[in-house]
Amino acid sequence: MIKSMTAYACNEAEISDLTINCEIRSVNHRYSDVSLKLPEALRFMETDLRALLSAHIKRGKLECSISYKKPAKQGQGFIVNHDALAVLLAATEQIEIRMMTPQPFSALDVLAFPGILQEPSTDKTKLNEGVTQLVKQTVGDLLIVRAREGAQLKLLVESRCQKVHEFAATASQRIPAVMLQIRNKLKDKVVELVAQPDFDRLEQELLFLIQKLDVSEELDRLTTHAKEVLRVLNEEEPAGKRLDFLMQELNREANTLGSKSVDTQISQIAIELKVLIEQMREQIQNIE
Incomplete structure (x- = not known):
């Protein structure tokens, strides 16, 4: 079957308490070139997802981008990583000793530092199954477009x-x-x-x-x-x-x-x- 190398597909799914978005676009290329963009929380799935995409795309440059967002819930608070906070404050005190004029910082500055705020724990098995199914659905839509063109x-x-x-x-x-x-x-x-x-x-x-x-x-x-x-x-x-x-x-x-x-x-x-x-x-x- 003749398939075009140019196509686009996008899907969204609710998995656990996350809204996952999968976007795939492909263009012509001499060989098969798969590019995968994942958030850090989904990085553990990269190998399996790359294999899944490569199995369906024989030729062309394919870009798959997966992102997620959490719906705002009333009364939902922040989870602070107290161990990371203690390490950060201790390091700050040591640095300030050596500074001529230490600059004050607020709690918001501390919260913006990587690792201070913790993400709520998510069932990785359920997340893996849901994202894999979402990617399969999006690849299927992409292949339909490629076949039609x-x-x-x-x-x-x-x-x-x-x-x-x-x-x-x-x-x-x-x-x-x-x-x-x-x-x-x-x-x-x-x-x-x-x-x-x-x-x-x-x-x-x-x-x-x-x-x-x-x-x-x-x-x-x-x-x-x-x-x-x-x-x-x-x-x-x-x-x-x-x-x-x-x-x-x-x-x-x-x-x-x-x-x-x-x-x-x-x-x-x-x-x-x-x-x-x-x-x-x-x-x-x-x-x-």
């Missing part, structure tokens, strides 16, 4: 592949007339310049020249690569890298077609093919 990308690439087939068929139909035109033009030129031309030798040289200018192989390979693109688009596995390689091969054949062409119409077809291939390449950059 991937379906649109697939349609765009398929329509351009069909145009590649049409242009290649038009050029193939044009080849016999172009080869005959080259043969007649060169033969007339030789007859005009040489009184008694060696027509056997001339035919050999014309055959050699026509083989050099023949673009049938390039058109066959263009058609074959376009068919392979359509086949890969219907595979279940991630196809972005494979499709990117096929775009390089299509572009190579289109360049060769343009350089070998001696016909205005086929040269124009080569230009149109390069435009189509570049449009497909830009879309494929966003496919997983």
Whole structure:
């Protein structure tokens, strides 16, 4: 299934006395790159959550941000870490002894110091299960968005592949007339310049020249690569890298077609093919 690498999903859940928010966004990237932002209270879950995200995202840069807030409850007070407070005050007294003019500080200054206020204890097992379920739900929503956008990308690439087939068929139909035109033009030129031309030798040289200018192989390979693109688009596995390689091969054949062409119409077809291939390449950059 074709999936886009660009998507966004966000969910929120009430777990214990916390409101947990999970936000995931992904963008295109050559490889799989998972970035996880967690508050300190949830840091113990980092390894499991990273493994969960990596299992669902095969390619792309993914950023997962989890935050929480506590609802305000009437009558809820502060929990002071008295051990940390004692250590802080003792350290403050030692510092003030060595200061020329100690500065006074308030209780609010002390409360703002890290570690003085304690968070209420939370059941880590329940918190782990709740956050994991929230992340799974958000990843599921993200994958739905990626699949929906991937379906649109697939349609765009398929329509351009069909145009590649049409242009290649038009050029193939044009080849016999172009080869005959080259043969007649060169033969007339030789007859005009040489009184008694060696027509056997001339035919050999014309055959050699026509083989050099023949673009049938390039058109066959263009058609074959376009068919392979359509086949890969219907595979279940991630196809972005494979499709990117096929775009390089299509572009190579289109360049060769343009350089070998001696016909205005086929040269124009080569230009149109390069435009189509570049449009497909830009879309494929966003496919997983």
